[in-house]
Amino acid sequence: MQEISNPFQAISETFFRPNGVFRKLATTDNWSWVPFFILMSMSLVPVYLYFQTIDFDWYRNFIADMQLGDVSPAEKEAFTERMTQGFVMWSTIVSVFLGVIILNAIYAGYLTFMARNDEKSVQGFTDWYGMTWWTALPSLLTSFAALLVLVMASTHEIDPASLSPLTFTWIFGLTPDSAFYNIGQFRFDMLWSIYLTAVAIGQWTSFSNKKAWMVAAAPVTIIYGIWLVFVLL
Numbered sequence: 001m002q003e004i005s006n007p008f009q010a011i012s013e014t015f016f017r018p019n020g021v022f023r024k025l026a027t028t029d030n031w032s033w034v035p036f037f038i039l040m041s042m043s044l045v046p047v048y049l050y051f052q053t054i055d056f057d058w059y060r061n062f063i064a065d066m067q068l069g070d071v072s073p074a075e076k077e078a079f080t081e082r083m084t085q086g087f088v089m090w091s092t093i094v095s096v097f098l099g100v101i102i103l104n105a106i107y108a109g110y111l112t113f114m115a116r117n118d119e120k121s122v123q124g125f126t127d128w129y130g131m132t133w134w135t136a137l138p139s140l141l142t143s144f145a146a147l148l149v150l151v152m153a154s155t156h157e158i159d160p161a162s163l164s165p166l167t168f169t170w171i172f173g174l175t176p177d178s179a180f181y182n183i184g185q186f187r188f189d190m191l192w193s194i195y196l197t198a199v200a201i202g203q204w205t206s207f208s209n210k211k212a213w214m215v216a217a218a219p220v221t222i223i224y225g226i227w228l229v230f231v232l233l
Contacts, residue, residue: 004020004021004024007031007032007033007034007035008034010024010025010031010134011034011035011038011134011137014134014137014196015137015138018196018199018200019199019202019203021134022131022134022199022200022203022204023203025130025131025134025200026123026203026204031130032129032130032131032133032134035133035134035136035137036133038140039100039133039136039137039139039140040097040100042140042143042144043096043097043100043139043143044093044096044097045143045147046143046146046147046150046163047089047092047093047096047163048089048093049147049150050146050150050158050160050162050163051085051088051089051092053150053153053156053158054156054157054158055156055157056085056088058156058157059088059160060080060083061076061080062157062159062160062176063083064076064079064080065176066176067079100136104129104132104133104136105129107132107219108125108128108129108131108132109125109128110219111128111131111132111197111201111215112124112125112128114215115128115201115204115205115207118205118206118207119206120204120205120206121204121205121206123204127204131197131200131204132197134196134200135193135196135197135200136193137193137196138189138190138192138193138196139187139189139190139193141166141189142164142165142166142187142189145165145166146162146163146164146165148165149162149165150162161174161185164185164187166187166188166189167184167185167186167187167188168180168183168184168185168186169181169182169184169185172184179231180231183224183227183228183231186224190220194213194216194217194220195216197216198212198213198215198216198217199212201215201216
């Protein structure tokens with residue numbers, strides 16, 4: 001197999017031969033900036049395009065109905081008047097940007113903790129944090145799908161769920177009044193990311209395949225499992 005010599009080659013190989021990529025990353029510094037910038041750019045572009053495409057008056061009413069429920073027309077009007085297109089767009093972009101950074105940091109902290117006593121693992125928090133950007137690469141599929149949905153939309157009244165078209169919410173057409181609307185935001189590309197995380201753990205630690213999978217999948221399984229129980233109850 002050809003030796004991985006640069007981060008762009010590593011990105012391509014992550015989708016097909018991830019073992020070699022994470023083996024290389026174990027001894028390579030500063031490559032993770034490349035997937036970071038690519039992921040962030042591709043996460044934010046659909047958000048920007050969405051707010052340039054939608055009928056914002058429709059969007060304001062949609063959000064008001066979803067968040068406020070059955071309220072008086074005066075309360076709804078007061079809520080929507082505070083929403084301006086520029087403010088909502090940029091606050092959403094900032095929220096997405098900071099949200100991804102924080103969630104990856106939390107996950108990296110978790111992985112650092114789980115591998116702390118492993119004799120093979122020499123990686124610290126920054127190494128694991130860098131790794132999370134590689135394992136998040138499958139989310140590019142969601143970004144490309146979102147762009148496709150927006151470009152092909154025949155109306156300007158576009159459900160915000162269109163920004164995540166690889167979710168149960170989008171695929172099954174769940175409406176905001178459904179109890180499963182929010183939990184349905186689970187993206188199918190997350191399963192691929194869990195697989196890549198298990199591969200990375202297997203390369204960076206002496207964990208068995210079973211333990212690597214358990215460590216990689218535990219956060220998502222626990223969070224969505226508890227969420228599902230609350231929804232069903």
